[in-house]
Amino acid sequence: MNNVRILAAYGHPDDEGQVTGTLASFVSRGAKVTLVCATRGEVGEISDPALATPETLGYVRELELRAAMAQIGLGDVRLLPYRDSGMAGTPENDDPRSLHQQPAEAVVAQLATIIREVRPHAVFTWDPTGGYGHPDHVAVHKHMVAAFDAAGDPAQFPAAGAAWAGGHLYWGAFTMKRFANMWLELERRGLMPEAIEPDRRARFEAALQQPDPPLTHMVDVSAFIDQKRRAASMHRSQFGESSMMARIPEDLRAMFYGEERFLRARPEAAPPGAPLRGLEALLPNPVL
DSSP states (O other): OTTOEEEEEESSTTGGGGTHHHHHHHHHTTOEEEEEEEEOOTTSOOSOTTTOOTTTHHHHHHHHHHHHHHTTTOOEEEEEEEBOOOSTTSGGGGOTTBGGGSOHHHHHHHHHHHHHHHOOSEEEEOOTTHHHHOHHHHHHHHHHHHHHHHHTOTTSSGGGOSOOOOOEEEEEOOOHHHHHHHHHHHHHTTOOSSOOOHHHHHHHHHHHTSOOOOOSEEEEOGGGHHHHHHHHHTOTTTSOTTSHHHHOOHHHHHHHHSEEEEEEEETTOOOOSSOEESSGGGSOSSOO
């Protein structure tokens, strides 16, 4: 796949975990892969005060992201100059440096410029809900969809380079339901260090009542489980020794790490009777 180019865009360091196996698969076959992260996750939690302070967390998380991607051989990691917006309703939402506060046209122009430079055959980003509604996740989804459309229109952002409309756009179909099931199974087995917080349990219970989202593609990444786990372990400030990620037993790893699911949004595709499988199915024809 030496002629294949892939682009992924997410909000914070560690968001890329939902697509790490697919990116690793492309890298292993010679594709050129670029990861864009819109913020440095400056207002994330700190798993161990020895690892970072609120003042240094953004710098630490950038290093963790680069170390995580080094585990899969991905060296082209780019960060946009925006600050983590924090969860909805928090003071960080009002910070003028935050992604949440940026004019849409400015962010879209940056992303469209990257698309025209990279000229990707497949682009991956957050789904419309941002997984669980984080303002930065939703913003990255919204801006990336707009940038994907704009990049193919020579009338938009003419200073950003030649138009590129040769790719497919995907967003993740890894649901909160699957995540909730994993947490609740770990709790059932007595593998969680403490009880699940009431508000998180309420979100999990609500997620279990939701239908599965539509999907068009599935990628078997079972051969990259160890790489995925090593990459996730680099995000030490977020995933300490007591985190869920560190406690997944071997018999559940394939279920949690072994496949990645996507919906093709551009060109829009109705979900087939069965999801298409394999890296080749993600690419426009003809590319290979």
